[in-house]
Amino acid sequence: MDAALGLLGLGFPCEISVDLDDASTRRYVNQNQSSSGVHGGAKQPNDKVEALPLYTEDETVAGRVTISIKDGKELQHRGVKVEFIGSIEMLYDRENSQEFTSLVRHLDDPGTLTKQSQYAFQFTNVEKTFDTYSGINVRLRYFLRVTVLRAQYTPDVVKEVDICVQHCDQDPNANSPIRMEVGIEDALHIEFEYNKSKFHLRDVVIGKVYFLLVRINLKRMEVEIRKRESAGSGANVYNETDTVMKFEVMDGAPVRGESIPVRMFLSACKALTPTYRSVNQKFSVKYYLNLVLVDEDDRRYFKQHEISIWRADFETL
Amino acid sequence: MPLSGGGVTASVRPDEGRHHRESTASVRLKAQRLRRALDTDRLEDAVKIAADVAAELRSSAAAELSPKAYYDVYLSVCAELRLLEMYVMESARRGAPVRELYERVQETPLVLPRLYLLVTAGSVYVKSMQAPPKDVLRDLVEMCAGVQHPQRGLFLRAYLSQMMKDKLPHAAAVENGEEDAAKETGAVAGGTVQDSIDFVLRNFTEMNRLWVRMQHDCSPREMELREKERLELRLLVGSNIATLSRLVGSDLALYRGKVLHAILDQIVSCNDAIAQEYLADCVAQVFPDEFQLATLDAFMQMCGKLKKGVKMRTILVSIIDRLRRFSASSADAANTARDAHAFDVFRSEMPGVMRRQGTSLPLTDRLRIYSSLMSFALESEPERFEHVDNVLGFCVADMDKFLGGEHPKKDGISPRTAVRLSSASEGKDRSYSALSAEDERLAVNVLTMLLEAFGSVGSVLQLENYVVLQRFLSYDKQRALAAQLLMSAKGYTPCIEDEGTLEKLFKYVAPLVQDRRVDERGMSEKEGVEFERFDVTSLTHHHEYLLALIPQSHMSAVPGGKPEGGGTAAADDVQVSERYTIEEMATFQEDQELVAKIVYLCDDTDVERALSLYASLRQELLHGGPRRVPITLPSLILASLRLALRCQAEEKVEVVEDVLGFAGECVSLIPDSHALLALRLQLHVAATGASLGKHAWRFVYDNLSEAFVLFEQHITAAREQHTALELMIVSLGQTQRSLDGEAFAALSRRAVKHATQALTRSDQCVLLCLCAQLFDVEHAGLARECVDRARRAAVACMNAAERVLLLLDVSRTAVAVHEAGVCDVTEENRLADTLGKIRDILAGRAAKSSPLGKLAAARYQRLVRHLKSCSKVFEGLDYSRL
CATH class of the missing domain: 2.60.40.640 (Immunoglobulin-like)
Incomplete structure (x- = not known):
């Protein structure tokens, strides 16, 4: 489909992939518990069952972004950036959604890309206060967003990669029966x-x-x-x-x-x-x-x- | 573990068949998936499917099943769970942790399948020893409380005990000091036999509670069905007791201290008749005999707390019979039983049990229990009479309670069947209803048993309650028992040494000695018994002082006054005698013969004491009335005569006369209807007196003259007269030497007179022949006269055959008299003439051909040969005419 869109000049001219550091050694979490209780036994089509990399509260999120250009093409852009975003999304009330964390790293200045390019990025000790959560009406996400900015009226090329954040607690001091x-x-x-x-x-x-x-x-x-x-x-x-x-x-x-x-x-x-x-x-x-x-x-x-x-x-x- | 019991009750569970098929099919279908999952090592799936299989036991279809059908489904589920168990067992053997599975199965959302799986996993857990078995066991038994549905819970727990049965730890418990050492071995850490017992007891308790609850809240209409269904399930509960028995082994302390107490507590507290009955019986059956003996008190105390209406008979008969069999098994066993004082326990606890049960335990059941107890008492300690007596006491107490006046059934009892019993404690009479046939049979059984076991009248006499119990029986049964008592005296070892004992014996055998109670009218009299009467007028030939010997109650007519009510009494007598059948008469005869033998039970080592005993015995026998005395008295008379002979031998001359006098008195008490008997005895007394020597001549004379009086006044039948006279003449002959001349002359003259007065000529002839031989030389004339008269009588006889025989008798008498030197019979050719007459008849044609003639001829020839052989004696005889 990308190829077809490319012919029409509408498809994305490049592919973005994000490789997180320590991907092979990192722990992963199944993030599939969106709205399923005991009643939602049958999986709904929208439920993405995917394994997300697990990060802790102030762990550095680092990795490299790879932008691949199709052979013989070139891509003019107004810059490449990567954002680290923590957001709370109200599924039935989008207006009330909120990004509570948003950090940006500029990866490239405006120019033309003709070959595959790689950019390393790092969000050092970025604060991740909340747990990832996926509920019925609300979702709390942490994700990386890579954006290749393009000329006006041309859609930017965007890639989002979710990570999972969990916090562990100590035994509560008072735990009355x-x-x-x-x-x-x-x-x-x-x-x-x-x-x-x-x-x-x-x-x-x-x-x-x-x-x-x-x-x-x-x-x-x-x-x-x-x-x-x-x-x-x-x-x-x-x-x-x-x-x-x-x-x-x-x-x-x-x-x-x-x-x-x-x-x-x-x-x-x-x-x-x-x-x-x-x-x-x-x-x-x-x-x-x-x-x-x-x-x-x-x-x-x-x-x-x-x-x-x-x-x-x-x-x- | 097979279930007993009947079939499915179609009317109450109409769709049961269909539900059963559905459940079974469903299990089979799911089982296929389970196998596939296990074959491909998908344990997680397998657990889920297994839960699904087990869930069939709580499906709506299964809820409609009767216990029997449910059991069937249960079995097929168990078979499938076994596959899972084997799979897990295999992986545990390879070292896989069982704990993981043990926890995972607990995630099953439904409680029943969860617990089935938990037990299955737990079984592997215990077997693998990856956790201390005692902890796993405790956990399982606790968690099973999640199923409170009686039937489902019961089966779940049955599954639990089934699975664990062969895996229970049975290391012996250790003392505190050794614990550390034992821990190192690991065996004890996993649990001891104590832990196993705790586990089984707890599971048993819960199972029993569920079992009892099956019957909660059911309508009276369903009650019977439920009871039946429960009985079908009883083995599930009872098998726990068998398991406990295996665990306890031979450790009595453990049994007594821990196991029994808990079981008994549960039996008592469950307060359910079916459970109490079944479980108590289980306890009585399952544990070893030695345990039963050692803990009998606890068991009996438990029995005293059971619910009213529990079938105590089953329980008690079961335990008693068991102990009886045990003590009969060997001498050692008998000693053990004795040392355990088993009977004492029964004695002290039994009344409490009975009190508790009250009227809900019917008399029949009680008597059955006592019957068993009696055989136990007789088997274990036959020498303890008081034990036997205690049992009889129980019977009496219960009969008193059940048949006594307060008993509501009294209205239905006709006065004719009412029994009276004088109760010593109350000092007044109470009236009782009659025993039912079955109760009576049991009571008789109890008494018979002890009679057979004792085999001695003396022992039976030591029992206080025997007579009291016997009085509850019908007259016939009392009589039969009394007869049996007397028959049980094997060898007649003397056992009665004083009057008290004798009196007691007569209480025992009163039904033989006295007559049947006639009716209520008779009861106003002493002891409620109406006797047949002595006809006092028939005794008038006796000295009047003898009347004093006859019991007042037997006096129908006092001389000089007509008794009140005498007419009716006489009428009764007629009825009574008419009622007797031949069989009854035969029985009566046999019975009285037994009574007659009582005299042989009297100890006669000391003569004087014996005499006074005999006097009392006579007094008792006289209660028997004129029908019995002729049978019962003779043996006493003969015994006293023997006593007299012994006195003579021991030279106690002064006693001899007393004894003989006593015997004489006895004879005179024989009623005149039996005059010939009296006469014989009288002669017997006279003969005995004669054998004691000359000094007793007066006594002999008295007796002989009494005999003559009897003859003259009371013997009227011709044949009897003949017999009597014969006897008298013979006796006279025998006692002649001890009589003085005058006395003898008087008597013999009287005898001759009676002989000549005999009715027929042949009688006259025979009797005169006898008389002829009485006399000595001094009375030669009399002798000759007798012979002459005899010959005349013989000659006058019309029948030739008879005549020739009589003549032969006369000839022989003449020969005898002659040979004795009394008188010469050859004078005037008397003998020769007689012989000539004989010859004439024998020469006749008729005599030659008839057998009688040949007989007579032979006798004649013998006589002639005799005469020829001693021709010197018969000098006057003309031998040529022979």
Whole structure:
């Protein structure tokens, strides 16, 4: 197609490729969790499953840009630059998108390119405050943009290369267990407990549900993880709640005094991200543990509790 | 692990067949994918598919299945999971970490398949020893709580115990001090047998709870079906107990300290009749005999806490029979049983169990239990009579409770079947309902068992409760038992040494000695028994003081006054006697013969004591009334005569007379309806007296004269008269030497008189012949007269055959008298004439051809030969005429 467009003078006259330093030794992350919860099991066509190179908070981003010109052609340009951009994109509200980081390196002065050219670039210790995130209504990206500027009315040649940024946290100092006693008067009374309130992404939720009173014919009990994404601010807030994991912990009806163990491996949930609170005042992602009891008539009784999720180690391939 | 029980209940689960087919087909289909995944080493996929296979056990189709069909699906799922297990086991053997799989399977979102996979992975984990087995086991048993659905949970846990059964650690527990050393070997770190027991116990407890819950919340209509289904599943629960038994091995301390306690607790606390019954029985069956003995108290205490309505019979009979078999197995075993005081435990705990069960444990079941207990008591410690007595006491207490006045069924009982029992504790009579046929059979069984085992009346007499229990039975059964008691006295070893014992024995055998209770009317009298009456008028020939010996209750007529109600009593007598069949009569005879033998049980080593015993015995026998006394008294009389002879031998002359007097009294108590018997005995007494020497002549005379009185007053039948007279004459002859002349003369004259008065000529002839031989030289005239009269009687006889035989008798008598030197019978050719008459008849044609004639001829020839051989004696005889 490029060739066809080239004939018409519309195709890109050159090809840009970016080779990051240490590409062979760098860790990669699968960035495919755009909008898929448990419900979005089938992959949507727009979901790009690609392995992105992983960078940490203030790691230098360096590499080389290669611009290839097709044989026998030449390319006049008004300069070549590379940008490092961190952006928050509101998928349904483009106007509110924001680039919170933008650094530029000029690679070449205006002139004519006749052969393949290479330019090294380096963004030394560039600050990358946030995690890469890909949600339902919001996306946080870090990427490199190479632009070959061209004459007026001629489209610039642009190439974007995404990278992935992750931050790891330390064990939280205070991690109190969650304990709750809930019930419906004279019908159901339970006490449950999760061992902590803060979990890392590969953590295990360990808990117990203790039945103090059961007068309802229960059928089963589940623990769900619900994710709540709020994007935007003020009047334009988009809230999305999604159940990212369902985990049955009990089958059948317990009797009074029964204690049901809960042990849930969070690693089973691929859609899980750390909890984000007001990222650059643009969006938040929160997680809840929801204990659901279902009776024989499929009525649901539930109690949810917020948990905080953090990253203990990089989620690499 | 086969499931027992019946088929599928089509009416309640209409689509079960279809659901079953669907589930099985689905498992088969998924299993193919599982195999493919394993063949191509796609473990991650395989885990997911395996979860899918296991999920069939909680599908909506599976929810509709009966336990039996569900079990079928369960089996096919297990078979598929086994493939996964083998695959993982293989890779674990090559060193692959099992932990990874153990965690990965836990990501399965549904709880039931997750836990099936977890158990499967856990099984490899334990086997590989990559983690301490005890930790894995604990984790598994805890996590399985996730399935609370009774049927599904039960099968899941069954899978758990099935998978772990052969992998449980069984290293012995170690003492604290040795722990470090043991850790180095690694065996203990992985878990000890204690840990395994903890695991099995916990799983067992949970399984039982689920099993019990299967029946929760079901309508009464479904109850029966559920019960049936539960019974089909009982082996799943019970197999845990078998596993525990294997783990415990022979470690009694471990069993007692840990295992039993936990099991019993669970049995009690589950509070479910089916479970309690089945599990208690399991415990009784599974663990070794020695354990059962050592922990019997705990087991019995548990029994005392079981729910009302649990079939205690099954449980208790099971344990008791088991211990009985054990103690019967060898001498060592019997000693062990004895040392364990097993019976004492039963004795102290049994009442509590019974109290707890109350009316929900019917009398029949109780009696069955006691029946078993009785055989145990007899088998383990036969020499402990008190044990046997305790068992009888249990029976009595329960009968008292169940059949007593407060019992609601009383209304349905007719007065005729009501039983009375004087209860010593209350001091007053209570009336009881009759036992049912089955209960009675059991009660009889209990008593019979001990009779057979003891084989001695003396032992049985030591039992306090025997009689009390016996009184609950029907008259017939009481009678049969009493007979059996007497029959059980093998060899008749004397065992009665005092009156008390004797009295007791008669309480035991009262049904033989006394008559059937007639009806309620009779009950107002003493002991509720109406007797047949002695006809006092028939005893008037006796001295009046003898009347004092006869029990008041037997007196139907007091001399000088007509008794009240005598008429009805007589009417009853008639009815009673008419009711007896031939069989009853035969039984009666046999029974009374047994009673007659009681005298042989009396210890007669000391003569005086024996005599007083005999007196008491007589008193008891007299209760039997005129039907029994003729059968029961003779043996006593003969025994006392033997006693008299012994006194004589031991030279205790002063006692001899007492004894003989006693015997004489006894004879006079035999009713006149049996006059011939009385007469024989009287003569027997006289003969015994005579053998003691001259000094007893008065006594002999008295007895003989009594005999004459009997003869004259009460023997009326011609044949009897003949027999009696014969006996009297013979006795007179025998006792002649001890009588003084006058007495003898008086008696013999009387005998001759009776002989001449005999009805037929032949009788006269025979009797006179006998009389003739009584006399000595001093009474030669009498002797001759007797012979003459006899000859006249013979001659007068019309029948030629009879005549010739009688004449032969006369001739022989004459010869005998002559040879004795009493008188000369050859005078006036008496003998020769007689012989001539015989010859004449024998010469007749008729005599020659008839067999009788030949017989007579032969006798005649013998006589002639005899006369010829001693011709010197018969000088006056004309031999030429012979």
